[in-house]
Amino acid sequence: MSDLLKNIGRLFLFVLAQVFILNQIPPLHSFIIPYIYYLFILWLPFSTSRFVLMIAGFACGLTLDYFTKTPGLHAACCVLIAYFRPFLINILVPQQGAEMNFREPSVKSLGLAPYLTYVLIMTLLHHFFVFLLEALQFGGIVYFIGKTLASTVVSMVLVIILELLFPRKQKFITNT
């Protein structure tokens, strides 16, 4: 399956899971909103150009926004993490050329610790921005920080579970 088709399928699966599973847990929502849909951006191939990354992020966020009826909220956050993704990957890639040997960021391609750092920083960034935009409308700095941290922890747990449940097979690519 081509990368394009695979990623489009992923986008829909993530958005539907987000809308119909994670957004349907109302008792948690006063303080914790778990997110996983932004993994779509985190899992895009290394070779994606920054232009495509940001456009894809914008589309992904807007798709979710259409469901949650908050136009622009998630789109802004996704564009933000899409913009910062190449910088992080450059820092975290274990050795020069690792991004050439694998298709996309995963535990195998980056190594466990760098991969988790990568996801954690992206998650924090995403949650920080989402809840900042929310706090601009409803206010409360303590509430905002608490919500960001708590939701980040829950989202991280979800991401780890997801990685354990659906290990992505990554082929080692060589030029030789």
Place this chain on the structure above:
Amino acid sequence: MRNIFLFIRRYFNVLLFLILEIVSLSMLFTYNRFHEAFFMGISGDVTGKFYAQYTKVHNYFHLKEENERLARENLALLQALPANYQARLDSSLVLKDSIPVDSLGHLRKFVWRGAMVINNSIALAANNYITLDKGSNDSIRKDMGVVGPEGVVGTVVNVSPHVCVVMSLLHRQSRVSGMLRRTRDSGPIEWEGGDPSILIMRDIPKSVRVAKGDTVVTSTYSDKFPSGIPIGTIMDITSDPASNFYILKLRSATHFGRLQHVYVVENTLRQEQMALEDATKKLIK
């Protein structure tokens, strides 16, 4: 110019990032629930379809509660079926719901009682009577007023223990004191036969500004009705050349052909008022 293009090329990603952020944030902050249609448009249909499918699945989980709720509702409806009740032949039960004095010390002047119309005559050129299913056992007395949901109906003229007969407004001798709601000028209202929806109001002086469509209500001088109950609306104005008064044709507020539930109004102070007025007349004679 070349430098501008170089600048744009060099910072293309930053610029794109900023543009996308500005677009999404402006969407977020200018969004308004009332303009949802603008944002949603066709995509609203698509997300709506997804939500509809989800709701279909979701509803299965609540079938049990829903069934219980329906069963409860069925039970309540069955309990209320008229077949569960046997009609009482005589209505000997009189509820004393009429407190004579309210919490501010106002004396209660009017007491209302519900009744059903069991016979109703509408003849064009005759005197019309209505029969109600309440009588003297239900504290109905002669000369009480009768009001329907739309307005004045008539006056009780004869009472037996279980039924009473009401002289409706459509009667040659019926005479109700009405007033124009706008100007508060009062005059008697009669029926001259013919069309059952047309009443005649007299004694409104020509100095009063009357307009078609004005509402006529029971006057404050009426000894049978509380003031302000609709009687009709003016549909035609003729000035009587022989006198200084108008003759007003009213379209009756009550549709006499379809009366079902009416209320009998008792003026508790009426006897006292009548006695005093009669005594005064005798005194002057």
